[in-house]
Amino acid sequence: MTDTLPPALPAAIDESRQWARLMGMAMLGAIPHDGVNREALTPLDRQARRLLVTWAIEAGLTVSIDEMNNLFLRHEGTDPTAAPVLSGSHMDSQPSGGRFDGIWGVVAALEAVQAIREAGLATRRPIEVVSWTNEEGGRFAPGCMGSMAWSGHRPATTWDQVADGAGITFRAALDEQMAAEADLPRRPLGPQPGAAPFAYVEAHIEQGPRLEADLLDIGVVTGIQGSRWFLVDITGQSAHAGTTPVGLRRDAVQDMVRAIEALNRLTEDPEDVLRFTVGRVEVHPNSSNSVADRVRFSIDLRHPDAAVLTAKGDAIAATVQSAVKFCTAQVTERFTAMPATFQPDVPAAVEAAAAALGLRSLRLASGAFHDAQFLVPVCPTGMIFVPSRGGISHNPAEYSSPEQLAAGTRVLAATLYDLANR
Amino acid sequence: MTDTLPPALPAAIDESRQWARLMGMAMLGAIPHDGVNREALTPLDRQARRLLVTWAIEAGLTVSIDEMNNLFLRHEGTDPTAAPVLSGSHMDSQPSGGRFDGIWGVVAALEAVQAIREAGLATRRPIEVVSWTNEEGGRFAPGCMGSMAWSGHRPATTWDQVADGAGITFRAALDEQMAAEADLPRRPLGPQPGAAPFAYVEAHIEQGPRLEADLLDIGVVTGIQGSRWFLVDITGQSAHAGTTPVGLRRDAVQDMVRAIEALNRLTEDPEDVLRFTVGRVEVHPNSSNSVADRVRFSIDLRHPDAAVLTAKGDAIAATVQSAVKFCTAQVTERFTAMPATFQPDVPAAVEAAAAALGLRSLRLASGAFHDAQFLVPVCPTGMIFVPSRGGISHNPAEYSSPEQLAAGTRVLAATLYDLANR
Structure with missing residues (x-):
């Protein structure tokens, strides 16, 4: 050359x-x-x-x-x-x-x-x-x-x-x-x-x-x-923020918080090589005095090692499911690049x-x-x-x-x- | 009558x-x-x-x-x-x-x-x-x-x-x-x-x-x-989800999660009379492969007792400030009805x-x-x-x-x- x-x-x-x-x-x-x-x-x-x-x-x-x-x-x-x-x-x-x-x-x-x-x-x-x-x-x-x-x-x-x-x-x-x-x-x-x-x-x-x-x-x-992208859909029930006791709510925002906390624990990496990002959050009806009935958030997970990416990515759905407390959750993988x-x-x-x-x-x-x-x-x-x-x-x-x-x-x-x- | x-x-x-x-x-x-x-x-x-x-x-x-x-x-x-x-x-x-x-x-x-x-x-x-x-x-x-x-x-x-x-x-x-x-x-x-x-x-x-x-x-x-409404603005730094080590991020979504967790603890009420709601969340740039640089979320707080509403509401700003870890936060009260x-x-x-x-x-x-x-x-x-x-x-x-x-x-x-x- x-x-x-x-x-x-x-x-x-x-x-x-x-x-x-x-x-x-x-x-x-x-x-x-x-x-x-x-x-x-x-x-x-x-x-x-x-x-x-x-x-x-x-x-x-x-x-x-x-x-x-x-x-x-x-x-x-x-x-x-x-x-x-x-x-x-x-x-x-x-x-x-x-x-x-x-x-x-x-x-x-x-x-x-x-x-x-x-x-x-x-x-x-x-x-x-x-x-x-x-x-x-x-x-x-x-x-x-x-x-x-x-x-x-x-x-x-x-x-x-x-x-x-x-x-x-x-x-x-x-x-x-x-x-x-x-x-x-x-x-x-x-x-x-x-x-x-x-x-x-x-x-x-x-x-x-x-x-x-x-x-x-x-x-x-x-x-x-490698990268794996997921969408998490959490479905609860909309309710009046002033009249509904907290204990009776199915609040999708609160279950999103629980899910992200659990995912943070799943993706903890002392070497800081695994990348876990929630970059997109959509809340419905997104009104300050209504309990949210739906939240959708994105997950972007990356790692250079296929085995780690596979293991952590495959654990995401179960992690979300066990974290949500009052709502239902659905996890969809929408992009995979090994x-x-x-x-x-x-x-x-x-x-x-x-x-x-x-x-x-x-x-x-x-x-x-x-x-x-x-x-x-x-x-x-x-x-x-x-x-x-x-x-x-x-x-x-x-x-x-x-x-x-x-x-x-x-x-x-x-x-x-x-x-x-x- | x-x-x-x-x-x-x-x-x-x-x-x-x-x-x-x-x-x-x-x-x-x-x-x-x-x-x-x-x-x-x-x-x-x-x-x-x-x-x-x-x-x-x-x-x-x-x-x-x-x-x-x-x-x-x-x-x-x-x-x-x-x-x-x-x-x-x-x-x-x-x-x-x-x-x-x-x-x-x-x-x-x-x-x-x-x-x-x-x-x-x-x-x-x-x-x-x-x-x-x-x-x-x-x-x-x-x-x-x-x-x-x-x-x-x-x-x-x-x-x-x-x-x-x-x-x-x-x-x-x-x-x-x-x-x-x-x-x-x-x-x-x-x-x-x-x-x-x-x-x-x-x-x-x-x-x-x-x-x-x-x-x-x-x-x-x-x-x-009574009701008190607040807006919380969290400002971090946008970054690439694939290249930025988690330890170097100023991720506004993650600091929102920390703030909401801390607010949940502040507003815990065994009698379930205090109503705390995060009903609205806006994330910027809201892209699944970008670390969020800004999050705004709403707080709706209600209680029939003026003393409780005052004490809990007045503690919100400090609770948010001590919960955020990598970003800056601003708390604005925008509605008060005793x-x-x-x-x-x-x-x-x-x-x-x-x-x-x-x-x-x-x-x-x-x-x-x-x-x-x-x-x-x-x-x-x-x-x-x-x-x-x-x-x-x-x-x-x-x-x-x-x-x-x-x-x-x-x-x-x-x-x-x-x-x-x-």
Whole structure:
């Protein structure tokens, strides 16, 4: 690798163009304190995609979308029939998210391909920049719907009835966005028979504190910890807050408190590796002088070890059932992603590219899930991390500097150039 | 009293007309299982008010509204300058409420006045039927805004900035409704100097199990337990659910759980008289894979003894502060109604009316708060309860039979006739 990296390529990465594009994207859904709220399949999402398409067309790429609204920008190879190298991430954000999670991986892939072209270089294989639909899962849970459907992990119609907070179904939102993008050429969903990508590379901010703490430039990601998502529905009885003795109530809020306490005990981990989060709570009727008759809350459970994730996750339903005292409870698992280990090819290429560029890298696993984990069964897969200030993410304060991001994009460009010429 | 009740008056109470009116009102905002969702200052509220106005005009009453949108229907006395007797309740419901809470008190007062007129009887004093604005406080907290402003307990502009779940302010909703009712004659807000009502009588369902359990017809209400409402705002930091170690989080949901546990201990009452309710919870950003940075929850605390209510309520802020572990908390008291004791006049008149009608009555205090408690400083005040099936209220299953309601309305008519001829 070292001797095949043309010096013109890293030099062609335009740090200020990439930063300007990220800041421009951050205007679409800007919220206070530099945050972004641009959820999947919203008008803001459409605006962001249009902007990306404009840049791609200016850069000479060809645009297409599939039935899941995954968006592809293709750089042609000298052998157009060769299996392409795929690189990208997602453009949707958390409802109270930052300016880099997801969007940088898409903008970086475009910047890398544009740099290859502007440096006058060619690649044997085509390179396709991809933006996967609804990675975050904030509006429509679970996340990674676009990559799950594309990779055949789940059928494309799996989430038709999933509704957002306003009652709009994923199917309705998807149909609306597809109609709004009817002018974009269509491509079939997923890798076609005998035409799997040669490799998939995703650039992303670390969303953890490790690279910053160790003064490193690049994370060579070796795999992704597993995640299991659950919904807990507690059903009691609504009653008047002033007249109903506490002892006669079937109060769903109080049983939620009991259930979360019991789950805290179940997920206690002295090593602090197991991640247990209740991030979403919906109370009905949500009136201050009515005892709640229904509560729904989410559970996000993660661990890098499949055995731990299986054991703890499988114990959740029974833990909730024995904790609720006056109500009934139902626990539904709605997303499962077992820990993923990347094939050695892409991490090795990333590591070599970082070394060739004189950057300090570290092999590490991802705490967050990413579209990349659904690519593992399809083709050699890997990810490139850059440092996140304070390890903060899913928050307006999320930050990586223009220099850190440009360094990551140089590694991505070198990796893509390497893989696309194999 | 007994010898002044003309037999034509109870006979003129039309049980089926009253039931039909209640069932008609229940169609405006009908929700499954016979429930009603007709919150204050909504289009449904306006429809219900129009319907009431139609009935009032047919019955020969004159209609007016004040700047708080309180609605008055006046039956003229033979001495129009005499202080009027006031009777009514409210027409708004809980978001998941029933068909009788509030609305029956308004429909019953209209039925009572209409019966007086149809029986060919006259009263020396005018009788005014009133519907107070936003008693429930479900959409705009706190409740009883209309009666609080009318009685001078709080200025009419106190709640201008209070917003509902959709961000609409009370002021905007009030202005919209006043504009929609611009054709109705206006009257000044509150009792005018030297023109306080002679008495106020409010008919209401019991919302408790006592009358039903003791096979009684009528509750002679002697007072109302006190209520204190608080909002607790917990502020932590949003973070990624997959990457942020649990030990490094400032998780607002977890600190809410700690606060509620501590409040449960503070409000533990072996006699089960103290009522502590967390009925409303709002989580931000409310995304299943983000640690919550903000939680707001409501506290509704009630007790018939002012000393207990003061001591427990005053301890809430410190209890929350010492319970939260990683976040900051702010506790705001937003509604206070100390226990109210009715002057003897109206309860005595209600008791005599029930006896004259051969109904079994019981003196009891109200567990729920009512507009009546804000009338106590203004004029002699009282309430009439009828049994609630199973004591259930603030719930679609709320029920009192046509016969039980008609009996209550006969007592109300006799009481109003008695008071309006003094």
